[in-house]
Amino acid sequence: MRPFQSSDQPELLAVITPRHALINTALFAVCLTACNPAATTSPDDKPVNPTASATGAAAPGAPAGGSGTPLGDAVALLPLGEESRTGYERDSFHHWIDEDGDGCDTRREVLLAEAVTKPEQGDRCAITGGSWASFYDEVEVTDAKKLDIDHMVPLAEAWDSGASEWTADRREQYANDLGSERSLVAVTAKSNRSKSDKDPAQWLPPAAAAQCTYASDWVATKLRWKLTIDTKEQTALEKLAGDCPDTVVEYEVAP
Secondary structure (H helix, E strand, C coil): CCCCCCCCCHHHECCCCCHHHHHHHHCCCCCCCCCCCCCCCCCCEEECCCCCCCCCCCCCCCCCCCCCEEHHHHHHHCCECCCCCCCCCHHHCCCCCCCCCCCCCHHHHHHHHHCCECCEECHHHCEECCEEEECCCCEEECCHHHEEEEECCCHHHHHHCCHHHCCHHHHHHHHCCCCCCCCEEEEEHHHHHHHCCCCCCCCCCCCHHHHHHHHHHHHHHHHHCCCCECHHHHHHHHHHHHHCCCCEECECCCC
16 A cells, blocks of 8 residues: 555545555456447456446445545535646656655556556566556556556646646656555556546546546545646536535545
8 A cells, every 4th residue: 555644634634445455356346247348458458347337336446435525525625727738848747756766666656556466576676467457448457568657637637727836846746646546547558548638527437437436536636736627627527426426535635
């Protein structure tokens, strides 16, 4: 489990359930309607069965239990703001650093944390073997090279929503956030590149069972980093909250 850091708003503190533990459980579920017809597979990419519907019950990666805030109430906590991408460059967010000096950069730390089947770890944190569950599209992947590490709230969206005012150090912290299991997630390259820098008004995971989880994780990340939302994003999140009445948001405000 990744370490969590102290919150500057104790009343919002909640314990986050490890995503990879829930995914591990999901891999053993039996469901005949799991496959998403839009997803393409290869011998190394196998469909993963969902554990819930899009109505808010637990799905791979979903918050489970705890003293979370209902999704609709959490959406209401997000401040509205005008988005501007002026001046954005991806290099403004220095990412995939080796923060703890153990030889594993942020990408590899996420791969190790979210592996369903533990890979072998070689020199300089070289990873071989293992398996992962991409909850966006319910695909099991056995080749780490086929995975992207997605920023739950994309870097460009974070810039639009307040990160343009941050220091370079703060943006680096955001881009390598291992303090919350919601901030970064290993998913298929196909699903990540389909998402690109879109917000929930423009893109949702193709797997219906993942959408409540995704909404919760998106809101949790924005609350954690005190980012704003625009009106279209707010409308989309409010609709998701209505569709996901049992979904809660759990997060810690970033130090």
